[in-house]
Amino acid sequence: MSFTNKEKFSDAPRRWALRGDLLDFTAAPAWGDAESPAVRFDRDHWLLIEDGRIVGRQAAEPDESWARDDHAGRLVLPGFIDTHVHCPQLEVIASYGSELLDWLERYTFPAEAAFADPARSRAGAEVFLDALLASGTTSAVVFPTVHKVSAEALFEGAAARGMRLVTGKVLMDRHAPDGLRDDVEQAERDCVDLIDRFHGQGGPYQRLAYAVTVRFAPTSTPAQLAMAGALCRADASLYMQTHVAENRAEVDWVARLFPEARSYLDVYERVGLVHERAVLAHGIWLDDADRRLLAARGAQVAHCPSSNLFLGSGLFDWPGAGFNVSLASDVGGGTSLSLPRNLLDAYKIQALRGARLTAWVALHAATRGAAGALRLGGEIGGLSAGQAADICVWDWARGPVAQARDAVARELHERVFAWMTLADERNLAACYVAGRRRV
Structure with missing residues (x-):
């Protein structure tokens, strides 16, 4: 089964699954580390949501008891x-x-x-x-x-x-x-x-x-x-x-x-x-x-x-x-x-100071890092079981320039950094708050 239009924009099913390229963090990335063990990336996985909270993530397609919202080929981040x-x-x-x-x-x-x-x-x-x-x-x-x-x-x-x-x-x-x-x-x-x-x-x-x-x-x-x-x-x-x-x-x-x-x-x-x-x-x-x-x-x-x-x-x-x-x-x-636009400006500021801000440090500060500093890490900022299903789905690339750049990205940080540099609110495909689709 899949979402109806009414379900997408008002009350979500009690149990549903979101498919996409899932990206969040398990710890704080080190400054300058483009190959960080703190990054959790599950390509083409399903995020399982029940009663507005995340209950799991898996590669296998969920059974028919789960409603589905299929965003295969898109980037899924915490809100x-x-x-x-x-x-x-x-x-x-x-x-x-x-x-x-x-x-x-x-x-x-x-x-x-x-x-x-x-x-x-x-x-x-x-x-x-x-x-x-x-x-x-x-x-x-x-x-x-x-x-x-x-x-x-x-x-x-x-x-x-x-x-x-x-x-x-x-x-x-x-x-x-x-x-x-x-x-x-x-x-x-x-x-x-x-x-x-x-x-x-x-x-x-x-x-x-x-x-x-x-x-x-x-x-x-x-x-x-x-x-x-x-x-x-x-x-x-x-x-x-x-x-x-x-x-x-x-x-x-x-x-x-x-x-x-x-x-x-x-x-x-x-x-x-x-x-x-x-x-x-x-x-x-x-x-x-x-x-x-x-x-x-x-x-x-x-x-x-x-x-x-x-x-x-x-x-x-x-x-x-x-x-x-x-x-x-x-x-x-x-x-x-748009926080992606602000993340790009953060990179420019550090470049002017002679430092290089990775996509990982930047995104962590706008998700898990901010949640932890607010003492809300158990609720927001990630895609872990028990957290609120505050989730955003993004197109990896919009327009010919971004699509050309995305097509030649060789590894994950390169691809995510290009997304962070070129994306804005036009890349947003869907936004969910506590499991309900709001955009």
Whole structure:
């Protein structure tokens, strides 16, 4: 039997099998190792899915009790995990001619102000979440806006799609325009209410988690930063997301605002915001002490290569990091939600620094590596039994140039690297979230 059209795009059969070239990871690949034992590749295999979870993989064709979705000759990967992206910034993507701080004032803040309107927040969340899925991203760590309703819209939209989503109301009580500032007391009440409703809940909200969301140090007073740290200390299961050391002018501003802190990262460390569920975007201008602290705390840096290039922020030292690194689009500073496009930009950044990023290290950071850093490795990031069936199916090559390149690939890394270099959302053939086809 096979899927009907109705089954493909709504409720999947309880037991079904997906055929294709299965690729995921069993460990972290070593830097520069193109022949990595961490890579698990099963050409022309069947992935068995039951009740939205993977239950096995096999070469033999499953028996007639399994419905089938046949993607023979296509690449099957775990759904990508975007660890830093801004929902309200789709409309400012590809905005011309600014570095970070000017870009925020000219483009970002005006776009975010519109999300005070509940209808605008709901519509924006719908478009954004569908765009993630259409790019092959099934899980994400997301910035909404300072408005409580923008976080509510993201949580409800993700729940309706079955997506794994981490988000939380943005905290911002200074150095921002009217309509984009909160205050410490009301912000705390909003956070607690959202945590109680969406974090660690069952039913339709079981794949949602709350992140204490500090925009960045300059837009929060010391009192608000202390409140954010207190929320994290009160519940170790909460995430924290913010920005750190993205741009040199930003780093200088933080030093002037917080002269008592040793570094930008130390501003967060002093109030308890650097911990194993902390996701800090960028981290370009960190020093050795900062790197050691991130490693000791088990925190992660969400590397945003497209954004770093587009805004001219700097070149991230990936091989010298020494801490958890995941991949992120950072739309709208980034120019595409497609993580393959961002992986290509990550390769270019390392090439400029004199290093070579393998397809294995890059893909691992967007799948298993990100899941592990989020403490979600048992659920997402792979194609192992017990994990959620968050799966994307890709054409190995689209168009004459990519097809010609794919045809002469001599070994697996060469083929996957060519795919990573030339693919984008047009290569996506299907996207499944918890076993249900969403694209």
